[in-house]
Amino acid sequence: xxxxxxxxxxxxxxxxxxxxxxxxxxxxxxxxxxxxxxxxxxxxxxxxxxxxxxxxxxxxxxxxxxxxxxxxxxxxxxxxxxxxxxxxxxxxxxxxxxxxxxxxxxxxxxxxxxxxxxxxxxxxxxxxxxxxxxxxxxxxxxxxxxxxxxxxxxxxxxxxxxxxxxxxxxxxxxxxxxxxxxxxxxxxxxxxxxxxxxxxxxxxxxxxxxxxxxxxxxxxxxxxxxxxxxxxxxxxxxxxxxxxxxxxxxxxxxxxxxxxxxxxxxxxxxxxx
Amino acid sequence: xxxxxxxxxxxxxxxxxxxxxxxxxxxxxxxxxxxxxxxxxxxxxxxxxxxxxxxxxxxxxxxxxxxxxxxxxxxxxxxxxxxxxxxxxxxxxxxxxxxxxxxxxxxxxxxxxxxxxxxxxxxxxxxxxxxxxxxxxxxxxxxxxxxxxxxxxxxxxxxxxxxxxxxxxxxxxxxxxxxxxxxxxxxxxxxxxxxxxxxxxxxxxxxxxxxxxxxxxxxxxxxxxxxxxxxxxxxxxxxxxxxxxxxxxxxxxxxxxxxxxxxx
Numbered sequence: 001x002x003x004x005x006x007x008x009x010x011x012x013x014x015x016x017x018x019x020x021x022x023x024x025x026x027x028x029x030x031x032x033x034x035x036x037x038x039x040x041x042x043x044x045x046x047x048x049x050x051x052x053x054x055x056x057x058x059x060x061x062x063x064x065x066x067x068x069x070x071x072x073x074x075x076x077x078x079x080x081x082x083x084x085x086x087x088x089x090x091x092x093x094x095x096x097x098x099x100x101x102x103x104x105x106x107x108x109x110x111x112x113x114x115x116x117x118x119x120x121x122x123x124x125x126x127x128x129x130x131x132x133x134x135x136x137x138x139x140x141x142x143x144x145x146x147x148x149x150x151x152x153x154x155x156x157x158x159x160x161x162x163x164x165x166x167x168x169x170x171x172x173x174x175x176x177x178x179x180x181x182x183x184x185x186x187x188x189x190x191x192x193x194x195x196x197x198x199x200x201x202x203x204x205x206x207x208x209x210x211x212x213x214x215x216x217x218x219x220x221x222x223x224x225x226x227x228x229x230x231x232x233x234x235x236x237x238x239x240x241x242x243x244x245x246x247x248x249x250x251x252x253x254x255x256x257x258x259x260x261x262x263x264x265x266x267x268x269x270x271x272x273x
Numbered sequence: 274x275x276x277x278x279x280x281x282x283x284x285x286x287x288x289x290x291x292x293x294x295x296x297x298x299x300x301x302x303x304x305x306x307x308x309x310x311x312x313x314x315x316x317x318x319x320x321x322x323x324x325x326x327x328x329x330x331x332x333x334x335x336x337x338x339x340x341x342x343x344x345x346x347x348x349x350x351x352x353x354x355x356x357x358x359x360x361x362x363x364x365x366x367x368x369x370x371x372x373x374x375x376x377x378x379x380x381x382x383x384x385x386x387x388x389x390x391x392x393x394x395x396x397x398x399x400x401x402x403x404x405x406x407x408x409x410x411x412x413x414x415x416x417x418x419x420x421x422x423x424x425x426x427x428x429x430x431x432x433x434x435x436x437x438x439x440x441x442x443x444x445x446x447x448x449x450x451x452x453x454x455x456x457x458x459x460x461x462x463x464x465x466x467x468x469x470x471x472x473x474x475x476x477x478x479x480x481x482x483x484x485x486x487x488x489x490x491x492x493x494x495x496x497x498x499x500x501x502x503x504x505x506x507x508x509x510x511x512x513x514x515x516x517x518x519x520x521x522x523x524x525x526x527x528x529x530x531x532x533x534x535x536x537x
Contacts, residue, residue, distance in 0.1 A: 029299045036390035043397045043413045044297075049407030050406045060405040068401035068409065072394070079298060123473045130330055131497040133306060137327035140320055144327065145310035152301035159299075183515070187478075187508035191501065193478045196466050197485025198500035203331045204466070205459035234488045238460060242467030243474065252345055254377070254466055261370055264457025268449045273456045 005096030008062040014055045016094055018164070021087060024052045025163030028083040029156065040076035044219060049086050056094050067093065072104045077110040078117025083159040087166025095170065116181045119188035120129060127195050135202070204235035212272050274359055283315035288352060288428030292421035295348050297450065305329035305351025310353045321365075325355040328365045329372070334465030346379030348424065349431070356432040361443045366458030367451055369535065371443065375431050382427060382528025388419045398520065 027050040032041055046068055057063040077085065079218055085106065092102045129151045137144025179227040216225070226233055245251035267273035291311065295303030302308070306326040313322015333347040353372035358365050392415045399500070400409040443451075474482065484507075485500050494500065 002366050029297055034388060034390050034393045034413045036394050037387045037392040039394040043394055047410055047413045050410060054406065064404035064406065065402055068404060072398055072401045123469060127334060127469060128497065128501050130334055132343050134327040134330050135496040137306060137323045140323060142319065142323065144323055145306050148306050156299050183512055187512055189473050190478050190481050190508040190511060191504040192469065192473045194481040194485035194504035195497055195501050196469050197482040198489040198497045199466060200486050201489045203462045235463065238463045239466050242463050243470045246467055246471045253464065257373060257461065260460050261454065261457040262278060264460060265450060265453030268453035
């Protein structure tokens with residue numbers, strides 16, 4: 001077996017147990033503590049790994065200082081992926097990999113990982129769980145919020161798995177993961193977009209008032225004309241309008257929300273909606 | 274209805290606990306659906322809490338995805354949608370529109386802290402250079418606690434202390450204005466969905482959006498779950514297809530290369 005690089009104080013590196021990694025993963029719940037615009041998640045990211053790092057470095061202050069310093073560099077990633085990355089970093093530190101290499105992997109991976117984590121949790125789990133739980137909640141069922149809490153509790157606990165997965169894979173993981181990332185992101189995109197499409201008719205209510213007729217024939221309202229073309233076409237149109245404003249016009253969220261409120265008030269004032 | 278001092282203090286507690294999670298985004302207790310549910314429990318109107326949570330949750334669905342910016346605060350939106358609906362007796366959709374100023378207030382507080390905590394990060398640098406793990410940990414944790422505490426206080430002030438002004442203000446609204454907020458409340462979920470699409474929609478997956486839309490419009494589905502299941506199937510089919518195409522593409526390149534060599 002290849003001998004591990006010694007610490008700067010000449011002693012050998014401490015070994016981590018399964019328990020240490022589990023503890024690190026649970027501590028990683030604090031990953032976003034004291035989030036700031038400049039360094040983003042760096043303080044919490046560093047904090048979560050400290051007890052395990054202490055075990056590796058023992059009383060070598062110099063190693064600990066180096067470890068803390070490179071981990072205090074800017075980082076902003078998806079929380080589950082952060083835990084995974086911590087496992088990876090600790091595994092490499094334990095094996096005495098070159099610290100420049102670890103630092104490079106850390107700084108090179110958090111961006112792509114953020115994309116992967118967002119695709120899974122933010123664009124897939126969130127819309128689907130919110131959609132199902134809100135439809136339960138709208139029927140007045142207490143199951144709505146309870147199921148929502150349950151789903152995200154499982155998601156939070158899964159970070160323990162993400163942490164040990166990252167630790168087990170170690171440096172080998174890097175190429176395998178970046179290969180899979182492409183496919184998962186794409187698949188999550190398809191699923192997420194399809195669910196959003198399914199949410200449009202049920203969750204956006206936008207229709208002209210039943211009494212708005214503009215002198216059209218008997219029994220024909222403005223709304224019935226729209227419904228004749230495609231039911232729910234107004235909700236679909238408003239989503240695309242907002243999408244377009246964000247994407248092409250770089251619109252501010254606040255401006256759009258205020259615009260919608262003014263539009264609602266104006267339409268109500270005219271009696272059209 | 275009125276919020277008593279005890280209820281106000283309990284709302285502070287809900288605000289504080291949910292804000293602890295908002296700082297971490299770990300258990301998703303900062304989402305409107307959960308916040309309004311908890312608020313409903315402590316105030317004693319669970320049904321209203323659930324209804325307000327559902328309306329606010331959908332509007333704030335995609336609101337964290339706008340890179341770099343801090344959106345109107347979902348915690349405060351869920352909380353104040355409930356508080357306004359409870360104290361003024363308005364419909365949940367109307368209350369959602371009226372909760373916006375409070376969500377913005379909390380957003381600004383959030384921006385303030387994210388700026389202030391640049392100082393914490395710099396202090397952490399000093400501790401890191403010295404390898405001082407103890408002080409490092411204490412500082413990061415206290416930054417997290419302080420922000421949650423301030424959010425909790427903000428919830429208390431907006432719900433308990435401001436309820437009478439809010440009530441009398443809303444009660445002066447003419448019917449068309451109140452209905453206008455209701456109309457707007459019905460459209461607001463489009464903002465969340467639009468934001469989600471901004472980051473996930475592209476030329477390749479656009480047809481899936483229409484598939485989902487058409488299924489929901491023309492099939493009488495109880496919820497969105499069947500659409501999600503079809504989505505998983507289609508994503509898998511697409512994955513298998515892409516893999517096959519890539520594999521055969523790889524084969525062709527290898528063969529071509531080999532063929533040329535043979536020719537020479």
